[in-house]
Amino acid sequence: MFRTHTNGELTLENLNEEVTLSGWVQTIRDKGFMVWIDLRDRYGLTQLVFDQERSSENLMAEVKNLGREFVIQIKGTVIERASKNPKILTGEIEILVKDLSLLNASELPPFTIEDQTDGGEELRMKYRYLDIRRNPVKNKLIFRHKMAQKVRNYLTEKEFIEVETPVLIKSTPEGARDFVVPSRMNPGQFYALPQSPQTFKQLLMVGGMDRYFQIVKCFRDEDLRADRQPEFTQIDCELAFVEQQDVLEIFEGLTAKLLEDVTGNVYGEFPRMTYQEAMTRYGNDKPDIRFAMEFVELNELVKGKDFKIFDDASLVVGINVEGCADYTRKQIDALVDWIKRPQVGASGLVWIKYQADGTLSSSVNKFYSEADLQLIAKKFEAKPGDLMLILSGEEQKARTQLSALRMELGNQLGLRNPNEFAPLWVVDFPLLEWDPESNRYHAMHHPFTSPKPEDIGLLETSPGEVRANAYDLILNGNEIGGGSVRIHDQKFQSKMFDLLGFTKEEAQSQFGFLMDAFKYGAPPHAGLALGFDRLVAILDGNEVIRDYIAFPKNNAGRDVMIDAPSSVSELQLDELQLKIVEKA
């Protein structure tokens, strides 16, 4: 037996017990006549003591050969520590070692195995197995497991059945790019890895499975932005005989439960906001509502005062930044520079300061009188001490830019506390969005999303105005999930494919099986998918998902630890009847 206890559990209650422990050497303090070792495992640290007076000569010699990250097993007696460490559970005891076995030596690790390591991102990824020994990474993986267990238990209690859908499926050019898998048994043909189990979960509804979920790997062959992974995990759900309201209630319940577990607070009904309202109030379909700074539209107050920039703009819109009237020139210039960066792309910023003494000053004093500014300040509901920031231009652009500025100020002013949580439903998304490139409408969510019944009449006349029964779950400014009520009528689904520019043949070859299924009594159904990697990161007070994935890939889609992808043998390619073509 390698151990009687872990390194995280011995206390004064175990005093004088003979124990066997195993683990890694975290630190060695060698005073010559006495040596202390912190022995580490997944569960904690236990202090070992080797003492010239109480330990054998051999043992004292052996311990001198140990180094950091050596794996050892010891037998010894639990004794009370002279100087206690109240910060850890095992801090009142130490082990007087009688017997030491070296289980494995270690070379000097390429970075320190400490909470704060000296290893950079690249090195940590190459030696991910060492990185995982560190508490911050280890704890994130354990947290992820606990959340997955809670999700499964919650959904199981609600009569959901986890069904495994296939990984080797069929490529559909719609949406993002698929990873494909050549089939040796069917040469020249390919499977695709699923971007989501969408069609399979809908087929399960046709199959009467009623309440399905799956925590499932999905795949997208996209050029990776920071913090995007080619394989990612979804909590994927679908329900039959439900309306939007039923779906929202169940997953509000799930999210509230996870939040309660994490914070200890109770989360009641989540606020709901239409897409239109979110865009108007925050310029963003995933607003962070932990702080206000809502958009104030100023067209009727600022136009016609000879300020050409505002006169030419289709929208003049601003936010009131509370308590920031004392921003210096330098601080304001920094904000101007920030919004002029190509990532934001605004051309300038107008500010109005509501001084503490009640007077108003602005960057556009030339055009606006004190009385004008008073009216504007009133519209902002500003108080003395506040700073109003105003952008203008084409409506959509101005909103997007102001939203970026709002989020940046939220960060700068510490209004985005990662341990405070503000969930929100955004509902009534547009069904379609115009794609100028292909000169046609695309499904904003996916082609299976159902329009709101009252908007169906608009499909022929103003497709862009049709709202969908589609909803997103937002947490702290992040979209953590989304879903919709689906189309379950075969004829209507077929019409939707027409509208989206599919030829009959394309629709049939890609989704024929789904439309066939709809002929045999498809029930009304709706669903939702949550991005599990991101959800876990946010619940744990982080926004970087990489550390919540045991073995992530880098931005080039590579696993630098195992060095994948890699070349394969000629034999493998021959069997697949494939040839690599060098690009000209």
Place this chain on the structure above:
Amino acid sequence: MFRTHTNGELTLENLNEEVTLSGWVQTIRDKGFMVWIDLRDRYGLTQLVFDQERSSENLMAEVKNLGREFVIQIKGTVIERASKNPKILTGEIEILVKDLSLLNASELPPFTIEDQTDGGEELRMKYRYLDIRRNPVKNKLIFRHKMAQKVRNYLTEKEFIEVETPVLIKSTPEGARDFVVPSRMNPGQFYALPQSPQTFKQLLMVGGMDRYFQIVKCFRDEDLRADRQPEFTQIDCELAFVEQQDVLEIFEGLTAKLLEDVTGNVYGEFPRMTYQEAMTRYGNDKPDIRFAMEFVELNELVKGKDFKIFDDASLVVGINVEGCADYTRKQIDALVDWIKRPQVGASGLVWIKYQADGTLSSSVNKFYSEADLQLIAKKFEAKPGDLMLILSGEEQKARTQLSALRMELGNQLGLRNPNEFAPLWVVDFPLLEWDPESNRYHAMHHPFTSPKPEDIGLLETSPGEVRANAYDLILNGNEIGGGSVRIHDQKFQSKMFDLLGFTKEEAQSQFGFLMDAFKYGAPPHAGLALGFDRLVAILDGNEVIRDYIAFPKNNAGRDVMIDAPSSVSELQLDELQLKIVEKA
């Protein structure tokens, strides 16, 4: 709201309640003035009644338009049935319908949605979504979910952490054939889909994760035998600081718990048997021990009696079939034909009948006297009424053939009751097996398996005799899992790759990351993987796994429902820099 109740819950306790139900029309009995419909959903059946006297004319007209598998919603009152059905929970009530909405019509399904369907395998697979509506398939998927939940909860209680390992990994030519995935971002390079997370779980042990599990999809591009799937699910586990005994105890506990849940019986310690013993007693490394019929070796009793076949054989071995001395000539001929089939390949069978009157007769009376036969019968511990069946030939072949015969007789005699469970550990597997084709040793389990310490000396001299710390979990004659204590010493792992014929370069390019990891303090570790599809099937009293997989593939690796694999566009191939080569 689509329903206030499911179709599986209303009883006399709900009498006179107004309810809303939704579901599929299972059956319609139309007596003209009265119509009964069985309404079905995942939860059960509820009888609806439409009655000329109590229902409106409109309603009576509408109900006449319904057909099987139509999806409807009804509102009505729970009333007591005149003729009750005690077989179902809802059998004492029916719903007097007031209101009927057609949610979706259905074409006539291609097979009946009944427990016993008229649909053949191929049709059922093409319309799998309809097949899933049938109780036998639906219940199997629900059973699978329940087992997965129990596994996760058991392992979580035991401090295991479920960690998701990557699906896009690196191809290693060792073992079965990999599915590969071309990388667009790294042209000419490929990911592979994992045959198991073996190396990753070992890296997690190096990472201190200590107790890992995962219910995970694995992939093998093999020519499919019946009931083999290119993608399958494993319960994959690994533990650090454990010995073989610890692993066996934990997974014995898990299996016993699942068995207890299924049968209500208590399962104590599982029997253990060495590989050698299993081969000697049953000719098989996965014996079904629900019945005895153990092998009896007869060389010393049968040789030297001028029966050339036995004299020439390296092994003469038989089984005693209790109570079958009255087998007719025809029955015995059938057995002879059975073992002569190419799948078994025996050349003949010797029988000895221990007649009820105590006399002995045999197919080799010419060579063996009554006294000889008495001695043989004694060795068999046969009783009057028993039938002894004897095979001979090359030792390994004779054992394998007799094992096949033993299993066949087990089936024929009803000794393999699928609802009786006999788990068994087979331990001490050989580390290596000789492969005459490549003229070298292969790892019997995999190259990471550790030899038994006491056998390490044999590695140089008699590699074939080295036993491994490897173990299989057997249930009713099926291998449901296997594992081993791993090598954790870098130098020894490297030596093992040498022994298995890897060049240094091959070992480095394929497993360099693992050997690197072993340099930094790898703990002793061991693991196990259980085939989840098969485990679930056997626990549910079946051996066919296909129905426990929601969307299985056929023997050509095709999903006939979605028609995958399929061709991909030229654009996709171009982006991957691949070309399909027509075979000459």
